[in-house]
Amino acid sequence: MIQNEFQDSSGFEMSIVRVALPVPLPQVFDYLAPDATAADVGRCVTVPFGRGERNGLILALGAAAAIEPARLKTVRHIQREVPPLPADWLELVDFVARYYHAPIGEVVALALPPGLRRADGVSGEDEDPLLQIAAAGREALHSPRRASKALALLQTLAAAGAGPWRRSVVRALEGGEAVGELLRRGWVGGAERVAARHATGARPEPTPEQTQALEAILGAGPGFKPWLLHGVTGSGKTEVYLRLAAHLLAQGRQVLMLVPEIALTPQLERRVAQRFAAAHVVSLHSALADGARSRGFVQALAGEADIVLGTRLAVFAPLPRLGLILVDEEHDASYKQQEGVRYSARDLAVWRARQRGVPVVLGSATPSLETWYHARSERYALQTLSQRALAATLPAVRCIDTRRLRLDEGLSPALQAALGERLERGEQSLVFLNRRGYAPVLSCPSCGWVSRCPHCSANLVVHLADRRLRCHHCGCDGPIPSACPSCGDQDIRPFGRGTQRVEARLAELFPQARVLRVDRDAARTRRQWESVLATIAEGGADILVGTQMMAKGHDFPNLTLVGVIGADAALHAADFRAPERLFQQLMQVGGRAGRGALAGTVLIQTEYPAHPLYQQLARHDFDAFARMALQERRSAGFPPFTHQAMLRADAPALDAAVDFLRHARRLAEECAPEGLRLYDPVPMRLTRLARRERAQLLIEADQRGVLQGFLAGWVALLYRQRTVRELRWQLDVDPLEV
Numbered sequence: 001m002i003q004n005e006f007q008d009s010s011g012f013e014m015s016i017v018r019v020a021l022p023v024p025l026p027q028v029f030d031y032l033a034p035d036a037t038a039a040d041v042g043r044c045v046t047v048p049f050g051r052g053e054r055n056g057l058i059l060a061l062g063a064a065a066a067i068e069p070a071r072l073k074t075v076r077h078i079q080r081e082v083p084p085l086p087a088d089w090l091e092l093v094d095f096v097a098r099y100y101h102a103p104i105g106e107v108v109a110l111a112l113p114p115g116l117r118r119a120d121g122v123s124g125e126d127e128d129p130l131l132q133i134a135a136a137g138r139e140a141l142h143s144p145r146r147a148s149k150a151l152a153l154l155q156t157l158a159a160a161g162a163g164p165w166r167r168s169v170v171r172a173l174e175g176g177e178a179v180g181e182l183l184r185r186g187w188v189g190g191a192e193r194v195a196a197r198h199a200t201g202a203r204p205e206p207t208p209e210q211t212q213a214l215e216a217i218l219g220a221g222p223g224f225k226p227w228l229l230h231g232v233t234g235s236g237k238t239e240v241y242l243r244l245a246a247h248l249l250a251q252g253r254q255v256l257m258l259v260p261e262i263a264l265t266p267q268l269e270r271r272v273a274q275r276f277a278a279a280h281v282v283s284l285h286s287a288l289a290d291g292a293r294s295r296g297f298v299q300a301l302a303g304e305a306d307i308v309l310g311t312r313l314a315v316f317a318p319l320p321r322l323g324l325i326l327v328d329e330e331h332d333a334s335y336k337q338q339e340g341v342r343y344s345a346r347d348l349a350v351w352r353a354r355q356r357g358v359p360v361v362l363g364s365a366t367p368s369l370e371t372w373y374h375a376r377s378e379r380y381a382l383q384t385l386s387q388r389a390l391a392a393t394l395p396a397v398r399c400i401d402t403r404r405l406r407l408d409e410g411l412s413p414a415l416q417a418a419l420g421e422r423l424e425r426g427e428q429s430l431v432f433l434n435r436r437g438y439a440p441v442l443s444c445p446s447c448g449w450v451s452r453c454p455h456c457s458a459n460l461v462v463h464l465a466d467r468r469l470r471c472h473h474c475g476c477d478g479p480i481p482s483a484c485p486s487c488g489d490q491d492i493r494p495f496g497r498g499t500q501r502v503e504a505r506l507a508e509l510f511p512q513a514r515v516l517r518v519d520r521d522a523a524r525t526r527r528q529w530e531s532v533l534a535t536i537a538e539g540g541a542d543i544l545v546g547t548q549m550m551a552k553g554h555d556f557p558n559l560t561l562v563g564v565i566g567a568d569a570a571l572h573a574a575d576f577r578a579p580e581r582l583f584q585q586l587m588q589v590g591g592r593a594g595r596g597a598l599a600g601t602v603l604i605q606t607e608y609p610a611h612p613l614y615q616q617l618a619r620h621d622f623d624a625f626a627r628m629a630l631q632e633r634r635s636a637g638f639p640p641f642t643h644q645a646m647l648r649a650d651a652p653a654l655d656a657a658v659d660f661l662r663h664a665r666r667l668a669e670e671c672a673p674e675g676l677r678l679y680d681p682v683p684m685r686l687t688r689l690a691r692r693e694r695a696q697l698l699i700e701a702d703q704r705g706v707l708q709g710f711l712a713g714w715v716a717l718l719y720r721q722r723t724v725r726e727l728r729w730q731l732d733v734d735p736l737e738v
């Protein structure tokens, strides 16, 4: 425990502070700090480092410095405007550093908002105050006066109930721009925080299954307990989260709610804001401006925030009154950071819940096999929602056998007919193809030239919308050549298909339809994404062509058909997690169909209609899929039955990367305990990325403890190796991509 190291230090020794700095070295740095006391542990500091200065965090007071005090440098500034990070938070980052074998300074740098770490002037000052109708406002409502925007908004508020409301909530109302005017006229004023923690928004009566889940989770009382809430798409998992949150808020506790990608879930953000209109909801994600992120973090730290809603980095929000952790779509790969410190926010959420003695609820329609296995072996308690809350039924899922069909740009006659029917009925359809761009490659039929990325071992994707060739891995792009760069032939052609090509063909096949493409090219920013969602919701599109962006939790009541094309490739992918991801994706995207009053249909085009995965999907039988997949993993010796770590190295030349890994493997052989398996270094599947060649070395053990014990010693050795310049290496514990 970090706390105990310094508590009994004497006054003299307290002038040394141990600082975590964002440098790739697994150590802390000692500095002199004449006026530092135990109250400064957990505070940000600016210190001289090399020829410049760095910002870091005081982890402890040093009893005796590793180097002579006379040679220590002195801290420049200790940031005392905000409360220090508490001991449990320091323990969290310490755990992350140990479990993922990452330098503590890098973990701290990742966990703290940059603005706070830089010790910018930060305040937790509330920029989203609570408002209530004031006496002058009540008078205005009851005396005759000229219609105005301000009056209209006041009337809307009065009709909405007693309040109070967050200013941001008022702004989001129809005519909400007039909120400033309301304040100026004194019609609304600041409200006290008294009633703040009570849920105010309208809420539906829970279904019997929701009631059962709520009673079980709340009935278990306080204390650590991990839950899997397994509910089919549209079964009302979110409603369960909101009711659980309301319960804990009423007890004066804070709730942490993690979501995979906040930009994709504006509906959820709004739902939380409206349900808890008077509570203090803080959003935390990496797209926030520095100031806003620091402010939200400090509000959480000060205990002012009631709900922290955020992406994986929100798992690091300090929460003194924490009472519950919710992890929505727990299976989502974006909970795992894929660069730097490769932590899993889902796993850390469970660790934090145990540390703080609070329940944690992992929710999903398609849980990860790891979580599912925990539930099966009763380490996690299971609650199931098998019925949809609103729609009467789950969509009917059918396969279209494409083996003997002529496809028109990937579209079978049956799918075209189904699209035509929906169009006639005025309903929406979605064609799901998880590949953006026009075509995955441009090629020359006469000499065989293909558009390769100059920096990666990947092809350049044809983007006809803006007439570019673009690498989806390193982002480099250039114009589409008018003739083959190699032989000059003008007959170069795009091969294969992406969303743009299907969009173009659908527009030709259904000239009367409004076709809308939904992928990361069409919705690059959150604003664009919201406008796409609004267009769909307002019925401004008939046929959507979308990637997995469309799979995330949205309700499109008028969407009744989902057609899946090009899914088969994932059946035969090398990655052992590919089938799991395919099943999750198809179940999620299929779950978009028929969420309203209209029944939904999912048509999957495939050359393997009898494949068990598609059959299980057609029966909505996640359990059967998971049993089968776990059985395969057990016999092949894959997670969750083994534990893995991956050492990756990259350098301008492949030999340098492989040589380093060979050396690392020799070091490992010397200290490998019984039960540890070392594999051979191999080039990664996408070997070259952004001009660097990459290789990897897999390490495995049946017991997590064996793996962790080994890694600690081995990584310490690796840090001591002199490597050729330009070589970089990283360790990935519990890698998702193998």
Ligand code: ADP
Binding pocket: 204, 205, 206, 207, 210, 231, 232, 233, 234, 235, 236, 237, 238, 239, 240, 389, 390, 553, 555
């Ligand atoms: P999930 O998170 O499981 O996909 P949601 O919580 O989004 O499901 O619920 C799906 C839809 O059903 C939403 O429109 C939601 O408002 C509605 N809903 C959820 N629970 C109920 C309920 N108990 N009664 C009526 N409607 C509900």
Ligand code: ZN
Binding pocket: 444, 445, 446, 447, 448, 449, 484, 485, 486, 487, 488, 489
């Ligand atoms: Zn050519």
Ligand code: ZN
Binding pocket: 453, 454, 455, 456, 458, 471, 472, 473, 474, 475, 476, 690
């Ligand atoms: Zn590239």
